[in-house]
Amino acid sequence: MENFLEIQRYINFTEQDVAILKRLAPIMQPHLPKMAERFYSEIPKHPEAFKVFREPEQIDRLRRSLQRWGTELFTGVYDEKYVQQRYQIGHIHVQIHLPQKYVISAMALVREYFHQVINQEIDDAPFRMQANISMDKILDIDLNLMCEAYFSTSMQALREINQQLEEANRRLHEASEVKSEFLARTSHELRTPLSSILGFIRLVVDGVCQTREEEMDLLNDAFQAAEHLLSIVNDLLDVARIEAGKLEMQPRPFEVRPILRQVFALTTLQAEQKSVQLKDGTDPIKLPRVWGDPERFKQVLINIIGNAVKFTDHGQVMVSTRLDDGYLQFEVKDTGIGIAKEKQAELFEKFKQVDTSLTRRYGGSGLGLVISKHLVERMGGKIELHSEGLGFGTTVTFTIPIHPKYLDS
Amino acid sequence: MTKKQTILVVEDNVLIVKFYHMALGRQGGYEVYATEEVEEILTLARSGAIDLVILDISLSGAQYRGKQIDGVQIAELLRKDEDTAHIPILIATAHAMEGDREKIISATSADDYLEKPIYDSKKLIEKIEALLSTNKGRAIQSG
Ligand code: HEM
Numbered sequence: 001m002e003n004f005l006e007i008q009r010y011i012n013f014t015e016q017d018v019a020i021l022k023r024l025a026p027i028m029q030p031h032l033p034k035m036a037e038r039f040y041s042e043i044p045k046h047p048e049a050f051k052v053f054r055e056p057e058q059i060d061r062l063r064r065s066l067q068r069w070g071t072e073l074f075t076g077v078y079d080e081k082y083v084q085q086r087y088q089i090g091h092i093h094v095q096i097h098l099p100q101k102y103v104i105s106a107m108a109l110v111r112e113y114f115h116q117v118i119n120q121e122i123d124d125a126p127f128r129m130q131a132n133i134s135m136d137k138i139l140d141i142d143l144n145l146m147c148e149a150y151f152s153t154s155m156q157a158l159r160e161i162n163q164q165l166e167e168a169n170r171r172l173h174e175a176s177e178v179k180s181e182f183l184a185r186t187s188h189e190l191r192t193p194l195s196s197i198l199g200f201i202r203l204v205v206d207g208v209c210q211t212r213e214e215e216m217d218l219l220n221d222a223f224q225a226a227e228h229l230l231s232i233v234n235d236l237l238d239v240a241r242i243e244a245g246k247l248e249m250q251p252r253p254f255e256v257r258p259i260l261r262q263v264f265a266l267t268t269l270q271a272e273q274k275s276v277q278l279k280d281g282t283d284p285i286k287l288p289r290v291w292g293d294p295e296r297f298k299q300v301l302i303n304i305i306g307n308a309v310k311f312t313d314h315g316q317v318m319v320s321t322r323l324d325d326g327y328l329q330f331e332v333k334d335t336g337i338g339i340a341k342e343k344q345a346e347l348f349e350k351f352k353q354v355d356t357s358l359t360r361r362y363g364g365s366g367l368g369l370v371i372s373k374h375l376v377e378r379m380g381g382k383i384e385l386h387s388e389g390l391g392f393g394t395t396v397t398f399t400i401p402i403h404p405k406y407l408d409s
Numbered sequence: 410m411t412k413k414q415t416i417l418v419v420e421d422n423v424l425i426v427k428f429y430h431m432a433l434g435r436q437g438g439y440e441v442y443a444t445e446e447v448e449e450i451l452t453l454a455r456s457g458a459i460d461l462v463i464l465d466i467s468l469s470g471a472q473y474r475g476k477q478i479d480g481v482q483i484a485e486l487l488r489k490d491e492d493t494a495h496i497p498i499l500i501a502t503a504h505a506m507e508g509d510r511e512k513i514i515s516a517t518s519a520d521d522y523l524e525k526p527i528y529d530s531k532k533l534i535e536k537i538e539a540l541l542s543t544n545k546g547r548a549i550q551s552g
Contacts, residue, residue: 184509188504191503200424203432224424
């Protein structure tokens with residue numbers, strides 16, 4: 001142990017000290033039981049002692065251990081094994097969470113007792129002085145080695161804490177990057193419709209139009225862009241509320257049919273404009289009453305059906321329902337552009353968005369699925385998305401709990 | 410009067426394209442042509458028919474050799490070709506975060522940069538006039 005040599009050098013522990021300690025051995029040996037006795041009558045008075053001394057037999061055992069420790073001070077062999085063992089004793093005290101200062105003050109107690117013995121047993125004055133000096137040195141070495149155990153444990157703990165901090169820091173950094181990207185994207189998405197709104201109104205105000213029809217046309221475009229902007233802002237507000245845990249729900253029993261009818265009326269218009277067929281495959285007679293917030297449920301339906309229509313250029317969007325073990329399950333299946341498998345998980349992740357060129361081409365905030373997932377789960381249901389990949393269409397299913405009274409009957 | 414100058418608009422938002430037609434075509438008196446087709450952009454530019462390009466950065470329909478590309482890459486293609494390198498490029502983008510302008514200008518070596526919302530048609534026309542006249546100067550010097 002490199003450190004041991006350093007301690008020896010620092011304490012100036014020499015061959016002469018080794019010789020003197022060896023000479024001391026027979027003198028000290030008879031006093032060791034008494035030393036241990038004294039030690040363990042004093043030590044348990046320490047304020048922390050009650051925490052570490054549990055059984056009465058422990059003291060007996062420790063008395064013997066301490067005597068052995070005392071004997072080893074005078075063997076004259078201070079090698080690797082000695083060092084390891086002293087370090088190990090220190091470690092045992094670290095493990096029982098004994099504060100280092102108690103070890104230090106206990107060592108002072110031992111030291112004082114040993115000096116007493118030396119002064120009382122040795123008449124030869126020069127030898128007595130030498131004995132006191134060498135005794136001090138070996139006790140210093142022991143104390144150093146015990147403290148070394150404390151030090152290395154603190155270092156180890158520090159290293160671990162550092163690692164944890166680094167890890168936490170990395171995660172924070174990542175999260176903040178995702179958020180700045182989100183902010184940049186949001187700024188981009190807001191500026192685009194704003195450009196049209198301001199641009200068209202300005203053109204009309206500047207009198208660029210030649211006919212009243214042309215004016216109406218530009219204002220209508222500005223209005224459309226403004227509605228688009230509003231839907232983005234609403235989605236952003238919803239996400240902010242979700243993040244803050246402040247999105248309110250007013251769950252109650254309600255009928256699905258009227259809401260379905262409203263949503264179909266809204267989205268059919270959208271579908272007809274691009275010659276996509278929107279098909280109602282829901283059971284025309286008996287849809288059970290369900291349990292949830294009807295406004296939020298409507299929002300989910302608009303989002304999911306609206307997305308399906310938006311991302312389908314030809315073919316159809318089919319909406320169907322079925323009963324599923326206490327839940328009503330909705331399925332919205334389209335023949336649209338689909339989505340690559342590896343990107344499907346990201347769709348539901350806050351602040352991540354698969355491909356912004358899609359939202360640019362198809363409109364919307366790109367947050368619809370994130371919000372829908374939250375709403376469906378808050379109402380106790382589940383939402384899933386399946387697609388065999390780009391070009392293969394998309395199927396979204398989600399569930400809402402059936403009102404218990406309906407289940408009983 | 411000399412021939413109308415032609416502005417090529419590369420932009421994926423149909424409403425914004427419509428704005429450019431009204432603001433630059435009707436109000437500014439330019440010929441305005443809009444497309445996202447990269448091959449078409451390059452052919453037109455090479456033919457000498459284009460006096461200035463208004464280029465959006467985030468594009469949804471710009472395909473080049475089977476890959477989706479953006480405005481930065483289109484600018485690179487134009488600058489690389491000596492027949493089109495001189496055409497002034499005006500970036501018009503909704504990217505407006507700290508550092509975007511510097512990053513995009515240095516990546517495209519564009520002549521100027523506008524952040525959306527772009528709605529003041531008079532200022533837009535002034536900017537275009539300035540770019541067209543310095544470019545004419547450049548063309549005379551080199552020719
Ligand atoms: C100079 C100071 C001290 C020395 C040289 C010393 C020495 C020892 C030794 C040799 C052992 C036995 C290790 C083994 O099992 O191999 C031990 C264990 C123990 N020491 Fe100390 N000790 C000192 C200070 C203290 C103090 C101040 C306390 C309490 C206030 C204390 C509490 C204990 C306890 C509770 C154990 C038993 C740990 C266990 O095995 O559960 N020691 N000590």
